[in-house]
Each structure stands twice: as C-alpha cells, then as structure tokens.
Amino acid sequence: MLNELVELVEKGERLYVEVNNANAALLLALHLARKLGYRVTSEIAVPPQLTEAFSDIEIHRVEGCFESDNTSIIVFDAQCEPRLYSNAPIVVSIRRYSTRFKNRVRVYIRRVDVSRYLALVNGKAFFVKISLDGIQRLELDRDLAKAMNVLNRALLEYGTLTVRDATNVLCAELGVDRRRARMLMQKLVALRLYNIEGGHVVPTISIVE
Secondary structure, three states, X not given: OHHHHHHHHHOOOXXXXXXXXXXXXXXXXXXXXHHHOOEEEXXXXXXXXXXXXXXXXXXXXOOOOOOOOOOEEEEEOOOOOHHHHOOOXXXXXXXXXXXXXXXXEXXXXXXXXXOOEEEEEOOEEEEEEEEOOEEEEEOOOHHHHHHHHHHHHHHHHXXXXXXXXXXXXXXXXXXXXXXXXXXXXXXXXXXXXXXXEOOEEEEOOOOOO
C-alpha cells in the first residue's frame, strides 16, 4: 500500500488519509515521509520511540496553527482550520474530516483487530499491517474482496441496503446462490468490515467517493 500512495503523490495527486488510530496515523505519515523525502508536522504528540526510530525524518510537533508548505505531511487532529493545510501534499487525520479536505484522493484505514487494519484506496479494499518495520499488505480472500466491492458499489448507488437487499445483490452480481451469499455476508461481518444495524448493512469504513 505504501508504494501505491507514493505513486499517487509522485503523479501530482494530493491525499487525505483517515486513520482511526493515532499511533498508526503517525507511523503511516513517517513511513511516507521517509519514502518521499518530506517532513512530518503533527498536531498530536509523537512518542519518543517513534522519534528515535525515525531519527532521519524531520519531525515537528506543533501546538499552534500555521500555514503548511508543499513538502510537509500533516498529522491532523482538528485543532486547526483545515484550510491552513491546503498546500500539504498529504493530510493524515485521526478524525472524520473528509468533507473539509476536498479535491484529494481519499484513503480510509480502520483498525479491525490487534494487528490488522482495513484500508480502502481508490475503491479497493485490503488488509494491512502497520508497524515500525513498515506497512505490509495482507490480501483479503478473493471471494470476500469481490463481495465487498459489490456491496460498496450498491451502497454508493442506493444509499442503504437491508440484509435481504445485500443478499439479492450478491446473488445477482456474483452468480451465487442465497446460501453462499449469506455465508459471504456473515464472513464480512465477522471480520468487522460491516455491521448489521436495524436490519441494514452498515460499512465500518467510509465508502464515500
């Protein structure tokens, strides 16, 4: 995943990355900075072990608001006005602020268990492991990945899906019977990729385009 994000930036794209874990957000920003030769400016405190492990990276902890340049990766915690960071090529947010950062490629990363995160990049979902050693991509089972992509497209088109609707969509799009469709749905829920709330299928990771 790291190389995919680097390639997007090198093509001139600006990124908005939303991570629901502060440590993972910092690690991602630092790994990207090392790859791109950028510095990291963070609104949240950087633990000493990260400062030591990434001693080759210029890291700034800011306590006041400032206007960013075009070579900083911003770790955003909603303390400052988002427009101040409009020049930053990458903004990594630990809160849901995607509507405030427009005209950027959006990347969503959600922690699903102790060691794994679910990432959504350009509509493609996969698991990653984020650590001091790097960011390792862990492939999602092919059938589950197909099912997830089908459900996400349907949610974008229709807005909401009941469990019955989701089952019908999976049957139609994947050419499977209802038993297999329900099994795929159950596995996706067990992986915490979706929740069932009031009989509706609710993604645990944003799928807004």
